[in-house]
Amino acid sequence: MSTSLSRYLVEQQRAKNHIPPELRLLLEVVARACKSISHAVNKGALGGVLGSAHSENVQGEVQKKLDIIANEVLIEANEWGGHLAAMASEEMDSIYLVPNRYPQGEYLLLFDPLDGSSNIDVNVSIGTIFSVLKKTEGSAGVSEADFLQQGSAQVAAGYCVYGPQTTLVLTVGDGVAMFTLDREQGSFVLTQEDVQIPADTQEFAINMSNMRHWAPPVKQYIEDCLAGKAGARGKDFNMRWVASMVADVHRILTRGGVFMYPWDQREPNKPGKLRLMYEANPMAWLVEQAGGAATNGQQRILDIQPTELHQRVSVFLGSKNEVQRVTALHQAS
Numbered sequence: 001m002s003t004s005l006s007r008y009l010v011e012q013q014r015a016k017n018h019i020p021p022e023l024r025l026l027l028e029v030v031a032r033a034c035k036s037i038s039h040a041v042n043k044g045a046l047g048g049v050l051g052s053a054h055s056e057n058v059q060g061e062v063q064k065k066l067d068i069i070a071n072e073v074l075i076e077a078n079e080w081g082g083h084l085a086a087m088a089s090e091e092m093d094s095i096y097l098v099p100n101r102y103p104q105g106e107y108l109l110l111f112d113p114l115d116g117s118s119n120i121d122v123n124v125s126i127g128t129i130f131s132v133l134k135k136t137e138g139s140a141g142v143s144e145a146d147f148l149q150q151g152s153a154q155v156a157a158g159y160c161v162y163g164p165q166t167t168l169v170l171t172v173g174d175g176v177a178m179f180t181l182d183r184e185q186g187s188f189v190l191t192q193e194d195v196q197i198p199a200d201t202q203e204f205a206i207n208m209s210n211m212r213h214w215a216p217p218v219k220q221y222i223e224d225c226l227a228g229k230a231g232a233r234g235k236d237f238n239m240r241w242v243a244s245m246v247a248d249v250h251r252i253l254t255r256g257g258v259f260m261y262p263w264d265q266r267e268p269n270k271p272g273k274l275r276l277m278y279e280a281n282p283m284a285w286l287v288e289q290a291g292g293a294a295t296n297g298q299q300r301i302l303d304i305q306p307t308e309l310h311q312r313v314s315v316f317l318g319s320k321n322e323v324q325r326v327t328a329l330h331q332a333s
């Protein structure tokens, strides 16, 4: 008998008492929204969902139609349930308050509604990333300041990858579980529990075209990998770069590897390309929960105190020994 996401959440609650009913509702609603985004993604050209929306988000990136559709699906699914105080998204300049006509809850939901936008039109895996925080007690109303919590304060995090299969990957702080969408049943079915990332790997993921812009520690790390058996590492490495963080992280959770999106000289004033609160934090927690590591080159990502909703960060995550190596190179420089 297969275990649905709903059953998994209920059983986790019974056994470990760490998923209050409102959080369970939230996670089920997010999963339902992901199911609906998955259907839109699958329709592709037939659903008129491909191509540009000809608008820009707060980070100055041109939005794709699916960026906006996925954002709307997540908002509409989540605003009425009474479980949320507010939401924040890559595609919205400021936080989204639950409308007055609905009851307010105590959770805060952050998301990258559609990750890997450059892959939408070319039929390559994309995804949705989400992070759940709890509003700190005492403060009346809700403001952006309520969201500025360290990644270590997350109460749930996950992503849904829309690839050859649609897979939802989740942590509530007790390991990582994977659920595959059964389209006939219309539900997510538990397909892997206690996901573990091997500590060693011979596979790295980085956008090599930026090599000339990297800082010396990143150059050093990759040069050593490229030197293969004859070099300092004494082994050959393989490279993969999907350019959808969800797909690259999914591969790493499945078979190990190290993913890097470092600071580079193209935009020296930005700490990196990826966003801390709805890309790096949820992925860092999933990776740590699977026995891997995640740093910004200097410190654990989950320990960074955010100062802005859309702040960026350098990311090194995946197999523990490789993340330690590239972090040590930064710390020694």
Ligand code: AHG
Pocket: 061, 090, 112, 114, 115, 116, 117, 118, 207, 243, 244, 245, 246, 261, 273
């Ligand atoms: P988004 O589509 O949400 O803006 O995120 C894209 C991110 C991430 O998914 C990926 O790892 C990276 O950008 C790809 O960057 P390159 O275009 O430099 O390969």
Ligand code: MN
Pocket: 112, 114, 115, 116, 245, 279
């Ligand atoms: Mn993204």
Ligand code: MN
Pocket: 067, 090, 112, 113, 114, 115, 116, 117
């Ligand atoms: Mn996005």
